[in-house]
Amino acid sequence: MSTLLLNKIDDVKSNIKNWKKDNLTIGLVPTMGALHRGHASLIKRAKEMCNKVIVSVFVNPIQFGPNEDYDKYPRTMEADKKICEELGVDIVFAPAPSEMYGQGGKLSNNELTFVCPPYNLTDCLCGKSRIGHFDGVATVVMKLFNITTPDFAFFGQKDAQQLFILKRMVKDLNINLTIIPCPIVREDDGLALSSRNSYLSKEERTWALSISKSLKEIEKLYKQGITDCSILFDTALSILDKNLEIEYIEFRNFDTFEEVKTAANNTLAAMAVKAGKTRLIDNIILV
Amino acid sequence: MSTLLLNKIDDVKSNIKNWKKDNLTIGLVPTMGALHRGHASLIKRAKEMCNKVIVSVFVNPIQFGPNEDYDKYPRTMEADKKICEELGVDIVFAPAPSEMYGQGGKLSNNELTFVCPPYNLTDCLCGKSRIGHFDGVATVVMKLFNITTPDFAFFGQKDAQQLFILKRMVKDLNINLTIIPCPIVREDDGLALSSRNSYLSKEERTWALSISKSLKEIEKLYKQGITDCSILFDTALSILDKNLEIEYIEFRNFDTFEEVKTAANNTLAAMAVKAGKTRLIDNIILV
Numbered sequence: 070m071s072t073l074l075l076n077k078i079d080d081v082k083s084n085i086k087n088w089k090k091d092n093l094t095i096g097l098v099p100t101m102g103a104l105h106r107g108h109a110s111l112i113k114r115a116k117e118m119c120n121k122v123i124v125s126v127f128v129n130p131i132q133f134g135p136n137e138d139y140d141k142y143p144r145t146m147e148a149d150k151k152i153c154e155e156l157g158v159d160i161v162f163a164p165a166p167s168e169m170y171g172q173g174g175k176l177s178n179n180e181l182t183f184v185c186p187p188y189n190l191t192d193c194l195c196g197k198s199r200i201g202h203f204d205g206v207a208t209v210v211m212k213l214f215n216i217t218t219p220d221f222a223f224f225g226q227k228d229a230q231q232l233f234i235l236k237r238m239v240k241d242l243n244i245n246l247t248i249i250p251c252p253i254v255r256e257d258d259g260l261a262l263s264s265r266n267s268y269l270s271k272e273e274r275t276w277a278l279s280i281s282k283s284l285k286e287i288e289k290l291y292k293q294g295i296t297d298c299s300i301l302f303d304t305a306l307s308i309l310d311k312n313l314e315i316e317y318i319e320f321r322n323f324d325t326f327e328e329v330k331t332a333a334n335n336t337l338a339a340m341a342v343k344a345g346k347t348r349l350i351d352n353i354i355l356v
Numbered sequence: 357m358s359t360l361l362l363n364k365i366d367d368v369k370s371n372i373k374n375w376k377k378d379n380l381t382i383g384l385v386p387t388m389g390a391l392h393r394g395h396a397s398l399i400k401r402a403k404e405m406c407n408k409v410i411v412s413v414f415v416n417p418i419q420f421g422p423n424e425d426y427d428k429y430p431r432t433m434e435a436d437k438k439i440c441e442e443l444g445v446d447i448v449f450a451p452a453p454s455e456m457y458g459q460g461g462k463l464s465n466n467e468l469t470f471v472c473p474p475y476n477l478t479d480c481l482c483g484k485s486r487i488g489h490f491d492g493v494a495t496v497v498m499k500l501f502n503i504t505t506p507d508f509a510f511f512g513q514k515d516a517q518q519l520f521i522l523k524r525m526v527k528d529l530n531i532n533l534t535i536i537p538c539p540i541v542r543e544d545d546g547l548a549l550s551s552r553n554s555y556l557s558k559e560e561r562t563w564a565l566s567i568s569k570s571l572k573e574i575e576k577l578y579k580q581g582i583t584d585c586s587i588l589f590d591t592a593l594s595i596l597d598k599n600l601e602i603e604y605i606e607f608r609n610f611d612t613f614e615e616v617k618t619a620a621n622n623t624l625a626a627m628a629v630k631a632g633k634t635r636l637i638d639n640i641i642l643v
Contacts, residue, residue: 078530178474178475179474180474182471182472183471183472185470187466187468189466207469212529215529241468241499242495242498242499243499244502245369245505
């Protein structure tokens with residue numbers, strides 16, 4: 070079977086209708102394209118678990134703030150399609166913004182129905198600097214869920230806050246699917262894979278290596294029995310390259326998303342920094 | 357087949373799973389109970405169109421404001437069940453609030469994922485006095501849609517703004533069902549049926565008769581060629597009983613929900629008034 074590249078919602082739906090008749094299970098891997106080995110790991114997991122796999126490639130305008138990188142976000146459709154073909158993806162769904170939000174683009178909450186995750190989960194960490202970001206994410210993911218009606222949807226743990234929020238959305242709104250979290254994939258030198266890494270200059274990239282190094286050190290100390298988050302925080306701070314602009318370093322209970330002062334099993338240590346103009350995030354879950 | 361009364365989401369889902377295996381179509385009639393002939397008309401329509409019919413009976417706390425009638429809203433489960441049995445309903449789904457929102461009740465947008473319809477549709481008419489009402493409606497309806505996965509969902513035109521908002525939600529979020537609007541059912545003397553009519557004293561009820569009378573007069577004038585909404589507005593005002601407290605009388609294009617100054621085909625004439633402490637709404641669509 071070859072990979073179908075579809076741009077229209079109705080075409081996706083009619084394919085899925087046939088799959089459902091045959092009782093085939095469906096896996097969805099939502100992406101913004103510029104696929105890397107991180108995405109590939111999600112797709113491979115989906116292939117293992119599901120009869121049919123859909124990869125959506127959509128740079129979603131409503132999750133970008135006005136001063137963010139929507140326009141310059143990398144778009145590499147040809148390469149993305151090739152990766153999906155090699156991995157045996159059944160459908161690549163790559164809609165135009167007008168297909169998702171109508172001609173003329175109803176993009177604001179004046180004009181469009183939004184899915185709004187709990188403030189408690191969105192007014193912190195990445196949500197603090199990216200106002201409305203998670204509303205935009207939840208809304209497009211809800212749309213993709215309804216378009217593709219998957220049994221399983223695959224999300225990377227790299228976007229830990231997003232993962233937590235989407236799991237909550239599924240629970241709160243009784244959505245009929247299971248979210249499968251997938252581990253962070255890293256370069257050999259530790260840098261977490263991200264489509265935005267392509268923005269980094271050679272120099273910025275060397276600064277960025279200190280991010281995963283600081284998380285590794287947090288993990289090491291935690292395993293040695295150091296659970297005081299202020300110590301873990303200071304350790305990270307001392308390791309992070311001085312050229313990085315730190316947005317946050319936080320410790321959260323990954324079952325409740327509450328901030329913790331004492332690390333324990335399933336504590337999320339998460340950070341966001343800027344290397345030059347490029348915003349990078351990374352995290353680790355302590356076990 | 358007798359009518360099943362179910363309180364648990366999982367029990368509803370397991371019944372539906374069997375129906376889907378047999379390719380049966382499902383109709384959902386979401387209600388807050390206190391069923392009257394208006395609801396019965398929705399149920400009958402659902403029975404005509406669908407193999408299986410589910411009626412949900414749930415007084416939804418998150419669509420009531422702090423000073424509204426959540427506590428005193430009529431709850432008549434025994435009578436509701438009997439009506440559903442007589443009409444051949446397959447499942448009456450009557451969950452407790454804790455079944456829908458968890459033990460302890462995550463009810464605020466700090467704690468719960470909400471579906472938020474466009475501000476343009478919610479900051480007017482009933483939404484102006486009932487802050488957050490339509491977010492609560494959209495959220496519970498989304499939950500009910502996901503729990504019952506209907507092919508068709510039936511809503512009365514009496515709640516015209518709600519109907520418009522839910523149709524928009526279905527479109528905006530690519531929900532896989534069709535909303536079927538059903539006409540307003542009235543008493544012989546013209547009063548639109550509402551579970552809240554039971555609050556009315558005998559005197560208030562006579563005042564309330566002027567509501568449908570004023571809408572009838574608007575319709576009559578429109579059919580005579582009078583399309584100036586300010587004239588239609590003044591006419592309604594002159595007919596409405598002076599004891600009623602008028603909240604709004606508005607004219608909207610029922611395709612776009614934009615306010616209109618000149619009535620035309622598909623103009624919604626809608627009003628909300630208070631008779632004593634009881635808030636009543638009614639409307640007419642001009643054709």
